[in-house]
Amino acid sequence: MENAAAKKGRPRSEKSRKAILNATNKLLLQTSVQELSIESIAKKAKVGKTTIYRWWPNKTAVVMDALASQPGMQTPLPTASSHHDAITMQLDKLIRLVDSNNGQTIAQLFSEAQASEISLNIFKDNLLEPLMDAIRYSIEEGQKNGEFRDDIEISLAADMLCGPIFFRLMAHAKDLDRDFHKTYPDEAIKILAPANAN
Amino acid sequence: MENAAAKKGRPRSEKSRKAILNATNKLLLQTSVQELSIESIAKKAKVGKTTIYRWWPNKTAVVMDALASQPGMQTPLPTASSHHDAITMQLDKLIRLVDSNNGQTIAQLFSEAQASEISLNIFKDNLLEPLMDAIRYSIEEGQKNGEFRDDIEISLAADMLCGPIFFRLMAHAKDLDRDFHKTYPDEAIKILAPANAN
DNA sequence: AGTATAAAACTCATCGTTTCGTATTTGGAT
DNA sequence: ATCCAAATACGAAACGATGAGTTTTATACT
Numbered sequence: 086m087e088n089a090a091a092k093k094g095r096p097r098s099e100k101s102r103k104a105i106l107n108a109t110n111k112l113l114l115q116t117s118v119q120e121l122s123i124e125s126i127a128k129k130a131k132v133g134k135t136t137i138y139r140w141w142p143n144k145t146a147v148v149m150d151a152l153a154s155q156p157g158m159q160t161p162l163p164t165a166s167s168h169h170d171a172i173t174m175q176l177d178k179l180i181r182l183v184d185s186n187n188g189q190t191i192a193q194l195f196s197e198a199q200a201s202e203i204s205l206n207i208f209k210d211n212l213l214e215p216l217m218d219a220i221r222y223s224i225e226e227g228q229k230n231g232e233f234r235d236d237i238e239i240s241l242a243a244d245m246l247c248g249p250i251f252f253r254l255m256a257h258a259k260d261l262d263r264d265f266h267k268t269y270p271d272e273a274i275k276i277l278a279p280a281n282a283n
Numbered sequence: 284m285e286n287a288a289a290k291k292g293r294p295r296s297e298k299s300r301k302a303i304l305n306a307t308n309k310l311l312l313q314t315s316v317q318e319l320s321i322e323s324i325a326k327k328a329k330v331g332k333t334t335i336y337r338w339w340p341n342k343t344a345v346v347m348d349a350l351a352s353q354p355g356m357q358t359p360l361p362t363a364s365s366h367h368d369a370i371t372m373q374l375d376k377l378i379r380l381v382d383s384n385n386g387q388t389i390a391q392l393f394s395e396a397q398a399s400e401i402s403l404n405i406f407k408d409n410l411l412e413p414l415m416d417a418i419r420y421s422i423e424e425g426q427k428n429g430e431f432r433d434d435i436e437i438s439l440a441a442d443m444l445c446g447p448i449f450f451r452l453m454a455h456a457k458d459l460d461r462d463f464h465k466t467y468p469d470e471a472i473k474i475l476a477p478a479n480a481n
Numbered sequence: 482a483g484t485a486t487a488a489a490a491c492t493c494a495t496c497g498t499t500t501c502g503t504a505t506t507t508g509g510a511t
Numbered sequence: 512a513t514c515c516a517a518a519t520a521c522g523a524a525a526c527g528a529t530g531a532g533t534t535t536t537a538t539a540c541t
Contacts, residue, residue, distance in 0.1 A: 252446030
């Protein structure tokens with residue numbers, strides 16, 4: 086359906102798309118994802134509601150796109166000299182992400198995802214899994230080369246590294262402070278330290 | 284307003300209250316907290332919508348009460364022989380809680396709390412903080428008597444113990460499986476092991 | 482006598498869909 | 512190249528459905 090260069094008619098307006106994502110980002114500075122309505126986006130973007138519904142399945146998808154469209158969301162990590170460093174850098178990046186203006190939005194997206202299977206998948210595919218995959222990969226490689234202890238399941242270790250960050254974001258975001266930034270990654274990675282180390 | 288034994292007239296109907304909480308619990312087996320409407324509760328409980336609004340401030344409060352009214356939610360922990368054991372038992376209890384029928388409901392309540400300050404406080408006061416307080420207390424005592432290392436902040440350690448459980452509940456509840464039950468508490472508490480141990 | 486109750490009607494907001502007339506682009510024919 | 516017709520996206524408006532939270536009223540209970 087998506088192939089077939091033989092397609093007539095008017096193409097999707099890139100102008101509308103940008104206006105919509107832009108308006109979404111602006112509105113998110115003032116309201117929560119839950120309070121945000123498709124109608125308000127349409128109004129702010131000076132666009133018909135139909136246009137939004139045509140291109141996105143639901144609100145979560147729009148917000149996710151809007152988030153991704155922000156500059157700075159796509160910056161790759163610098164290469165690390167060890168898997169240990171790679172992981173602390175990834176955790177550091179995650180902490181900065183949830184402590185930014187977008188932190189609340191991310192928490193709210195994660196929340197929306199609890200009510201709808203579709204939203205959960207959108208959230209996972211676009212944000213959570215890429216992040217977790219990278220961490221799981223680093224854990225696996227670090228286990229292979231002996232940097233980490235290998236008597237812990239990879240998926241469990243990844244949850245133990247990332248879980249507390251999301252938990253703090255949702256339970257008491259105030260405490261995502263400088264001290265947490267500084268101490269958490271180093272503290273967390275200890276769970277992977279080989280038994281003979283320390 | 285709530286005191287004053289000198290009150291004439293009809294008192295609050297305990298029958299209505301139970302019917303409402305009961306209906307809420309039943310409906311929660313079929314729908315998410317987000318989808319649950321006060322109207323549907325009223326209808327199922329054969330009660331006027333007004334009655335619900337008179338006694339609870341919002342949906343979160345009703346659901347919270349309904350959850351607490353279930354048998355098994357109030358069971359105290361057996362006394363532990365050490366703070367180490369106390370914590371693993373508390374973690375075990377938390378895992379059983381979120382892996383029960385109520386797991387999804389708890390995740391959804393946590394989610395609702397992200398959009399509303401009132402809901403967040405209801406959730407924290409009734410569920411999260413009692414739990415976290417107990418764990419923080421055990422950490423503190425264990426640090427005092429030398430059972431745990433004391434070069435980690437109590438609040439951080441508590442988040443590192445509980446965070447992964449909530450994270451798994453919300454991100455991939457399927458993996459709250461028997462293996463997780465069995466391995467997580469023992470694995471998690473290692474973060475508190477003294478440096479010379481192992 | 483006083484108050485809680487169920488039921489119903491009400492206002493208001495928003496959702497997601499549908500309809501409609503218009504604007505715009507494309508591909509093919511000339 | 513130029514024009515035309517088909518195809519499609521567009522904004523605006525209206526729709527029915529749903530549910531929130533309030534108000535009213537007559538009734539039941541203590």
